[in-house]
Amino acid sequence: MGFMVAQKGGPNRAGFTKKDLYNHFDRSRRAKIKDGDAHAALSYLISKADEDPLLQGKFTLKDGKLDNLVWADGSSITDYQCFGDVLAFDTTYQKNKYNRPLVVFSGTNHHGQTCIFGCGLLSDEKRETYVLVLNMFMEIMGNKQPIAVVTDENLAMREAIKEVLPNAAHRLCAWHLYRNACEAIKNSKFLDGLKHLMYGNFFPEEFERKWHNLISEYGLFENEWLQKTYGIKEMWASSYLNDKFFGEIRTTSQCEGIDSLIKNYISKKCYLLELIHNFNEALT
Structure with a gap:
């Protein structure tokens, strides 16, 4: 069995689901996808x-x-339906040849273990690209909306989430946030x-009061990074977030675990096919 590539949202947007073997893909898309590596990556997913x-x-x-690609396997989709109330996504990886x-996209299950809900390859880091990719991910997940999201500090992503x-x-x-703090301020006692x-x-x-005393x-x-970070304190300080549910995703172990997975299985020399294959292998 294979996937049918079904047109949705115009001729430049498509999706694949479990239908009708490879025939439709072969006829309507194979000739249109000029990039051999991209074609191989899509064929692998199919x-x-x-x-x-x-x-x-x-x-x-x-x-x-x-241009952009989002995918999720069956177990990831099932996990999202069960544990997708809190959705985390990291946009800091650029581990491929291009x-x-x-x-x-990730979360945690009822045992506090990390679940990978899906992945996306983006053409760029513009707000409109993140909007597109988030919408694609939501469509894959049946438009189940999370209660809360946890992300890195990417401004374009933050704007896309609002939309x-x-x-x-x-x-x-x-x-x-703490990793960025370590890069911006080289004082271990301040970081503590x-x-x-x-x-x-x-x-x-x-x-x-404690913030003022620490900075003083x-x-x-006058530190620019601290000024910027203080301006968005409602997004990272527990003092302003205790009335909201985020599960266990604020903890460092989840992000560190995904970071380790990426480093162990994917290199910056990866072609798209290698990246997708290696990432899927890492999850099995």
Whole structure:
């Protein structure tokens, strides 16, 4: 068995689901996808239907070449239906020969274990691209909306979330935030104090006082990164997020685990076919 490529949203947008073998794909798409590597990657996903009839994917074309791709296997789709109330996605990976952003959609199950819900290969990191990819992911997941989302600090992604998931609470990943803090400020004692403020359960007034004291102690009032980070404190400080449900996804272990998976299985020399194959192998 294979996938049928069904037109949706115009001639440059398509998806595949478990229907009608390879015939439609061969006739209507094979001639249009000029990029051999992209064609091989899509053919690989289609062939996975023999093993996983629930696997789904959506892609867009530009000038006959693959532009954006989102896919999820059957177990990932099932996991999302059960555990997708909190959705995390990381946009910081560019592990492929074409330097295309790789987005990993994830969450946690009832045992606190990381679940990969799906993946996306993006043409660029513009707001409209993230809007498109988020909509594609939502379509694959039957438009089940998450209650909350956790992301890195990507501004374009944050704007896309406001448009596609306007009712979801939005938190910045503590692991990414702390990693960026380590790059911006080379003082371990200050970083310990910052981590205390990130995770501490303080009333907002107490947070403000502690923040002022910490910045004052180390003379960092003019630090641009801290000024920017303070301006979005409602997205990362537990003091402002305790009334919202995020499950266990604020913890560093999930992001670190995915980061390790990417590094172990995918290299920057990967072609698209290698990337998709290796990533799927990592999940099995």
